[in-house]
Amino acid sequence: xxxxxxxxxxxxxxxxxxxxxxxxxxxxxxxxxxxxxxxxxxxxxxxxxxxxxxxxxxxxxxxxxxxxxxxxxxxxxxxxxxxxxxxxxxxxxxxxxxxxxxxxxxxxxxxxxxxxxxxxxxxxxxxxxxxxxxxxxxxxxxxxxxxxxxxxxxxxxxxxxxxxxxxxxxxxxxxxxxxxxxxxxxxxxxxxxxxxxxxxxxxxxxxxxxxxxxxxxxxxxxxxxxxxxxxxxxxxxxxxxxxxxxxxxxxxxxxxxxxxxxxxxxxxxxxxxxxxxxxxxxxxxxxxxxxxxxxxxxxxxxxxxxxxxxxxxxxxxxxxxxxxxxxxxxxxxxxxxxxxxxxxxxxx
Amino acid sequence: xxxxxxxxxxxxxxxxxxxxxxxxxxxxxxxxxxxxxxxxxxxxxxxxxxxxxxxxxxxxxxxxxxxxxxxxxxxxxxxxxxxxxxxxxxxxxxxxxxxxxxxxxxxxxxxxxxxxxxxxxxxxxxxxxxxxxxxxxxxxxxxxxxxxxxxxxxxxxxxxxxxxxxxxxxxxxxxxxxxxxxxxxxxxxxxxxxxxxxxxxxxxxxxxxxxxxxxxxxxxxxxxxxxxxxxxxxxxxxxxxxxxxxxxxxxxxxxxxxxxxxxxxxxxxxxxxxxxxxxxxxxxxxxxxxxxxxxxxxxxxxxxxxxxxxxxxxxxxxxxxxxxxxxxxxxxxxxxxxxxxxxxxxxx
DNA sequence: GTTTAGCACTCTACCTTTCTGAGTGCTAAA
DNA sequence: TTTAGCACTCAGAAAGGTAGAGTGCTAAAC
Numbered sequence: 001x002x003x004x005x006x007x008x009x010x011x012x013x014x015x016x017x018x019x020x021x022x023x024x025x026x027x028x029x030x031x032x033x034x035x036x037x038x039x040x041x042x043x044x045x046x047x048x049x050x051x052x053x054x055x056x057x058x059x060x061x062x063x064x065x066x067x068x069x070x071x072x073x074x075x076x077x078x079x080x081x082x083x084x085x086x087x088x089x090x091x092x093x094x095x096x097x098x099x100x101x102x103x104x105x106x107x108x109x110x111x112x113x114x115x116x117x118x119x120x121x122x123x124x125x126x127x128x129x130x131x132x133x134x135x136x137x138x139x140x141x142x143x144x145x146x147x148x149x150x151x152x153x154x155x156x157x158x159x160x161x162x163x164x165x166x167x168x169x170x171x172x173x174x175x176x177x178x179x180x181x182x183x184x185x186x187x188x189x190x191x192x193x194x195x196x197x198x199x200x201x202x203x204x205x206x207x208x209x210x211x212x213x214x215x216x217x218x219x220x221x222x223x224x225x226x227x228x229x230x231x232x233x234x235x236x237x238x239x240x241x242x243x244x245x246x247x248x249x250x251x252x253x254x255x256x257x258x259x260x261x262x263x264x265x266x267x268x269x270x271x272x273x274x275x276x277x278x279x280x281x282x283x284x285x286x287x288x289x290x291x292x293x294x295x296x297x298x299x300x301x302x303x304x305x306x307x308x309x310x311x312x313x314x315x316x317x318x319x320x321x322x323x324x325x326x327x328x329x330x331x332x333x334x335x336x337x338x339x340x341x342x343x344x345x346x347x348x
Numbered sequence: 349x350x351x352x353x354x355x356x357x358x359x360x361x362x363x364x365x366x367x368x369x370x371x372x373x374x375x376x377x378x379x380x381x382x383x384x385x386x387x388x389x390x391x392x393x394x395x396x397x398x399x400x401x402x403x404x405x406x407x408x409x410x411x412x413x414x415x416x417x418x419x420x421x422x423x424x425x426x427x428x429x430x431x432x433x434x435x436x437x438x439x440x441x442x443x444x445x446x447x448x449x450x451x452x453x454x455x456x457x458x459x460x461x462x463x464x465x466x467x468x469x470x471x472x473x474x475x476x477x478x479x480x481x482x483x484x485x486x487x488x489x490x491x492x493x494x495x496x497x498x499x500x501x502x503x504x505x506x507x508x509x510x511x512x513x514x515x516x517x518x519x520x521x522x523x524x525x526x527x528x529x530x531x532x533x534x535x536x537x538x539x540x541x542x543x544x545x546x547x548x549x550x551x552x553x554x555x556x557x558x559x560x561x562x563x564x565x566x567x568x569x570x571x572x573x574x575x576x577x578x579x580x581x582x583x584x585x586x587x588x589x590x591x592x593x594x595x596x597x598x599x600x601x602x603x604x605x606x607x608x609x610x611x612x613x614x615x616x617x618x619x620x621x622x623x624x625x626x627x628x629x630x631x632x633x634x635x636x637x638x639x640x641x642x643x644x645x646x647x648x649x650x651x652x653x654x655x656x657x658x659x660x661x662x663x664x665x666x667x668x669x670x671x672x673x674x675x676x677x678x679x680x681x682x683x684x685x686x687x688x689x690x691x692x693x694x695x696x
Numbered sequence: 697g698t699t700t701a702g703c704a705c706t707c708t709a710c711c712t713t714t715c716t717g718a719g720t721g722c723t724a725a726a
Numbered sequence: 727t728t729t730a731g732c733a734c735t736c737a738g739a740a741a742g743g744t745a746g747a748g749t750g751c752t753a754a755a756c
Binding site for chain 1: 448450451484485487489491495497499501507509510511512513588589592593597598600603604607608610611
Binding site: 390410411 | 735
């Protein structure tokens with residue numbers, strides 16, 4: 001069953017109005033605000049029909065209608081007008097993200113902050129993920145006897161370091177030789193293929209130092225965990241505090257549930273990953289209300305997109321806001337930010 | 349004017365009750381809950397007197413009393429019973445912080461998380477600050493032509509890295525020579541004394557490579573900014589979302605103000621620094637309500653203490669909670685965590 | 697068949713009023 | 727100095743009343 005034209009317009013108008021005011025929309029105010037060439041009674045009939053079909057909900061009998069999840073979904077899929085970023089907005093974003101960032105971490109942090117500022121909602125930016133990364137460099141720097149800094153550089157430009165302990169008596173030279181050997185053996189290898197065994201093989205094939213196996217293995221183990229840890233997703237989230245200003249979160253309990261979930265970076269990152277896989281071919285992923293399978297986010301909508309490093313699928317950025325979100329605006333903002341990230345990460 | 353003994357007991361009892369219930373305390377319930385050997389009428393007189401002296405406040409005529417900032421202050425300074433951590437609590441904390449951490453960042457992150465879990469309030473942990481740090485190492489690793497990772501190691505065990513761009517044609521050897529020269533010249537020097545000039549002097553005194561001055565200066569400038577940036581305080585904050593569960597923040601506006609301020613790490617860090625200087629000699633710093641000169645935190649209390657690295661004053665950890673805080677419990681928790689941090693940072 | 701005017705109906709939000717009870721301060725006696 | 731007793735105050739809950747935004751339905755008009 002497909003909606004006739006007027007019903008589509010009615011649904012669209014109701015979503016638009018509700019997004020703007022956060023108040024249930026009645027037939028009268030709908031007439032006032034839009035140029036329907038029919039009477040309020042006609043709209044009432046349409047609205048009743050839309051409700052029967054599940055696109056609208058009524059908080060109580062004598063109130064107006066608000067969009068249901070299904071209503072928002074229809075709106076997002078086929079009703080909303082995709083609007084372009086205004087020049088000023090584009091300019092503002094460019095001012096914050098235009099300059100060249102030397103590290104992916106600071107780029108993503110800035111992206112999250114910009115996105116939060118511009119949308120007024122919660123933003124997040126995640127480092128590139130495992131699947132698309134391979135090891136490019138591995139360095140081990142002796143900081144003091146027994147303490148070594150392992151620096152791991154991944155293809156996507158991610159740099160991670162980790163301090164590890166090794167036996168006191170190993171020298172900088174020995175350590176350097178080991179790390180060179182491992183680097184030679186593994187550089188270019190996708191992270192997913194790196195295991196304790198491949199690390200060991202790489203080291204033993206290439207190294208010239210004589211070290212007892214047990215000692216060598218100890219060092220290799222540390223190198224291995226450092227590499228593995230480097231593919232941990234980092235999540236940069238910003239703008240949380242803004243949600244408290246929204247009327248839908250004036251009830252502290254809701255805000256509490258939301259913040260509770262958001263305080264677990266890992267949960268959110270995992271969810272984004274899942275969603276990205278489901279909608280693989282799409283340019284952006286949208287999840288609305290109950291569609292979100294993360295506890296505490298059922299009053300929210302979640303929009304994510306994927307940025308690329310040198311043209312390859314890499315990490316995600318996204319926005320979490322109320323269901324009553326300015327979808328098309330947020331989408332264009334997110335797209336613009338993604339574009340700037342892509343640019344920065346390809347011209348390197 | 350000093351309070352007589354019974355008045356002290358009354359004040360103490362009122363604070364204790366109010367902390368427990370968050371409800372104004374009346375003379376009747378005070379009698380019920382404590383063994384004062386006098387009648388409620390007597391207590392009423394005492395309470396009226398305490399109010400006249402500014403230790404108590406009355407939300408309205410027919411309500412009980414709640415402690416004023418001055419009342420809390422008196423309580424903290426001389427009334428509360430300092431209680432020890434229960435064995436289980438100590439055990440729980442040890443479980444989370446007992447294992448050895450290789451990096452100061454992960455230690456502090458874990459400390460913040462533990463403190464938030466244990467207290468139920470907001471915790472924070474800050475990296476060691478400038479004054480107590482000197483440079484121990486400086487390494488520059490060529491990641492790819494034109495891109496160099498500068499690794500800065502400070503005395504307190506802080507490791508920071510920063511990616512910088514340099515002219516494409518410089519080789520790893522040239523870069524290594526420069527960084528070795530700078531490291532030799534500066535290692536052991538307090539951060540506060542390092543300037544662009546000292547960096548340049550160090551490089552020119554020690555290096556043997558021939559490079560045009562303009563090129564060399566470009567590299568040195570990047571090294572210098574990397575060093576300077578390394579003394580930026582990192583702030584780890586945890587447990588924010590818990591505040592929403594407290595009755596004093598069921599009004600979203602207050603929570604919003606609080607979160608707004610807390611979203612600026614720098615502000616908080618700056619304030620902690622200020623407070624630490626004021627109370628230099630004290631083991632811990634306490635600020636209550638209006639005593640806190642940070643907008644949005646006037647309904648809170650703030651307890652901080654200083655951990656040491658090898659016996660020297662270093663960074664801060666702290667807890668932000670409602671004024672109605674379990675002061676003595678929080679103090680002992682904070683102290684315990686500080687002790688564990690001190691241990692970890694001295695036996696290295 | 698679709699649209700519309702008209703009307704009775706519903707229900708929340710808001711205001712006012714009343715009532716209750718916890719808590720007070722004061723007075724006068726112990 | 728302490729206490730019993732009492733009149734007083736005031737927030738908050740409960741109850742009642744009103745306004746108005748919005749509805750659904752019916753019957754007439756297009």
